Amino acid sequence: MAGWVLSECGLRPLPRIYPKPRTGRDQLPLNPKLRFLRADRRNGSPSCLFSGIDKDRDWPLKVSAPFRVLQVDEEIGGRDRILNGGEEFFDPASPPPFKLSDIKNAIPKHCWVKDPWKSMSYVVRDVAVVFGLAAVAVYFNNWVVWPLYWFAQGTMFWALFVLGHDCGHGSFSNNPKLNSVVGHLLHSSILVPYHGWRISHRTHHQNHGHVENDESWHPLPEKTYRGLDIVTKILRFTLPFPLLAYPIYLWGRSPGKKGSHFDPSSALFVKNEKEAVITSTICWTAMAALLVGLSFLMGPVQLLKLYGVPYLSFVMWLDLVTYLHHHGHEDSLPWYRGKEWSYLRGGLTTLDRDYGWINNIHHDIGTHVIHHLFPQIPHYHLIEATKAANPVLGKYYREPKKSGPLPIHLLQVLLSSMRKDHYVSDTGDIVYYQTDPQLNSNKKSKLAHKFTPPLHSRILNSE
Structure with a gap:
């Protein structure tokens, strides 16, 4: 035709x-x-x-x-x-000409094999580095070393989280008990309720790219967005506040959704998951009690330097990586609802990111598209699996921009996305992020007011 x-x-x-x-x-x-x-x-x-x-x-x-x-x-x-x-127009929202099984068949069979010894070797490596960094910081104990320690240790906390995340997906090993024990130890040590988060993260993967059903950094429908007060809007879309959102999300989820990762009766969970959630909440409480005890033993300031600041650094890593794997591409990417959504189409809107030296430290979690489509693949096979799947994915795979040693370039991507990606329409089965110009002007006026001296001060200075 x-x-x-x-x-x-x-x-x-x-x-x-x-x-x-x-x-x-x-x-x-x-x-x-x-x-x-x-x-x-x-x-x-x-x-x-x-x-x-x-x-x-x-x-x-x-x-x-x-x-x-x-x-x-x-x-x-x-x-x-x-x-x-001679260049054809590519619509990222169009149904792909391949099936999920086509991608799966292109990935070598050994990429699906889970080696528990190899997985445990990464745990031993990361835990050793965590204690080694703490020992070095305490030994030198000066303000040249502490900022370096905070960044490095926060990054290692993030690496521990990724290994616990693999336990939650079952990509750590084929042994559910081993996955649960290691997952609880790793996640509880950084104040994450293992089962509570594991279940909600499973919901995220099963509904990725769906406006209403997605769980992590999903778009706000316009009606929900308009119902937020101006302070909430500014906090949600002004750095560094979005990078500190994870603990708040654990307690109360995202705007428009109710529930808590610590409450077994939360809407996040079904009846047969309550016992697992209680177990994780007890483990989290035990870790919190241990930290309180350590604050009496070594003093709250020392605990803040050794654990508190690295924990905040870890939270910022988690929010940054999670957000940028679903936002901020130079071309607007679709979100779906209704009959237009499918597991495959939703997964194809995720993004790979290059983190330079951090790639190996945080276990190649930046290789995210294949991980989202097939979360059971161990992290140490993700790069090879992605290369094998690329001929099938074609233009649906967006090659990440190469990073320097540190992924400084991603901060500009994050800032740009926070200025543009505010909400999506309440109607339509294929939607794109839209911008609220009034929010950007409000942010500018708030910042200008904050840094403008009082009138009497300006008069005195002029005299």
């Missing part, structure tokens, strides 16, 4: 200048500068959409984010460049 163009006058066929017939599933070549287009639900009149129309999908009614309106000369000239440029 020939391609069609959607205008204010209705559907009309494009000129017959394509080299071969097009179907609704095909993508027309598009000027890469135009990125991809979106329908405008806010005024009810979609702007010039010139991709192929799939009769089985009512795109203008199901894509919520607004199109960019093209100028007449840009539209005409752009269409010529589109047809002659």
Whole structure:
């Protein structure tokens, strides 16, 4: 079937200048500068959409984010460049031409093998480094060493979390008891309720990319977003506050959702999971009591330096990595709801990130797409599995930007996303993040007010 163009006058066929017939599933070549287009639900009149129309999908009614309106000369000239440029338009929201089984079959069989001895060797390595760093910090005990210690130890706490996270997925070993024991020891030591978090994280994986059902850093629907007070909005989208959200999330989840990772009666859990949640909460409480005892033994200031500040550093690592694996790509990525969502399509909107020297330290968790699709693959096989799957994934895999020794470049990505990715439409089965300009202006005014001296002070200074 020939391609069609959607205008204010209705559907009309494009000129017959394509080299071969097009179907609704095909993508027309598009000027890469135009990125991809979106329908405008806010005024009810979609702007010039010139991709192929799939009769089985009512795109203008199901894509919520607004199109960019093209100028007449840009539209005409752009269409010529589109047809002659040879580059095809890629719509990341389109159903992929492959199945989950196709990706699975492309991954070598040995990548699925879990070696408990190898997994335990990483635990021994990380625990040894944690105690070694603490010993070095106590030995030197000066303000040149402490900031370096805080960053390094917080990173190692994060590495311990990732190993406990593997226990929760069952990718640590095939022995559930071993996974549970190691997971409790690792996660409790950094104040994470192992089973409570494991279950909610499973929900995240099973519903990744779904607006309402996803669990971690999922979009706020517009109605929920508009219902937040201005202080909550500013805290949620102004650094460093979002990077300190994890402990709050453990106690109260995200806006619009209720429950606690410590409460066995929470909506997060089903009846047969209550005993496991109680066990994890007891382990967490025991660790908290141990920290209180240590504060009496060594003093609260020393405990803060040895454990408290590294814990905050770990929390920042966790929030940073989790957020950036689902946000902040240079091209807007879709979120789904209703019949448009599927496990595969949701997983394909996740992102790999390069963390430089940190890649090996935090067990290649930045290799995230394959991990999200197949969380049972051990972390030490993720890179090889990703390389094997790439020919199948094609453009649905977004190569991460290479990092220097430290992933400083990701801070700019995070800042940019926090300025733009505020909420999604309440309607539509395929939605994109939208920006609240008023929030950005409010943040600027709040900051300006904070750093502007009082009037009488400015008058005295001028005199």
